[in-house]
Amino acid sequence: MLKYQCVCHSLMDIMFYLNQAALLSLLFTCQVHAAHNPPVQRNMLVSRGDPVKLICNESKPDEFIKWTKGRRYFSYAFIHNKQNLSTLTSDRLTIDVNSPSKLMISNAQDSDGGLYTCEVTSDGVILTIQWNLTVSEKPKENGSFSVLLHIVIPLIGVFLCCIVSAVCLCRKLRHRTPNQNSIQEPFYESVGETAQSSTDRRTNNKRRSQYMERLNSIYNAS
Secondary structure, eight states, X not given: OHHHHHHHHHHHHHHHHHHHHHHHHHHHHHHHHSEEOOOEEEEEEEETTOOEEEEOOOOOTTOEEEEEETTEEEEEEETTTTEEEEOOOXXXXXXXXXXXXXXXXXXXXXXXXXXXXXXXXXXXXXXXXXXXXXXXXXXXOOHHHHHHHHHHHHHHHHHHHHHHHHHHHHHHHHHHHHHHHHHHHHHHHHHHHHHXXXXXXXXXXXXXXXXXXHHHHHHHHO
């Protein structure tokens, strides 16, 4: 049983390399007879850990697609015959079999950066699109801004507390003023009455003294 499995695996490996050689030969033939257009160059900057999607072109029934990174071929797809050969070694880098014009990278790392090229051969014309992918660190939060927040927020709290205290104090003063006026008014009235009564007494005493002086002068004259 073990010998049979080894023979099967060997046959599968031979078929894989034969298919690879056939596709490489077909790719070379297509490129020789096809007209090359100037490549479309694009720059892409992503942060470490972000997903990346590279879309080459909408597939047509007679298209031949080739993906490369630098000088390394890692995927070929002959759409018309539904033949696909991939030499991808990373689980994070995938090409959909049903849509080989889309290259996806999950959780981008520094090693994923580089020049990605997609060549689409259709109707004797080669369309080339290149992406210069750069993977950088995620931007850190601005330290000065965070420090400013830690300072401004407490100041705002203190300012609001002062406003609330001032409003409460004004309300208390407004309530006290009418009570003080009500207390002071009877006091002023009593003081006024006392002053008036003392003035009246002085006037009466003065009149009495004048009357007595007149009587004395009359008696003395007689």
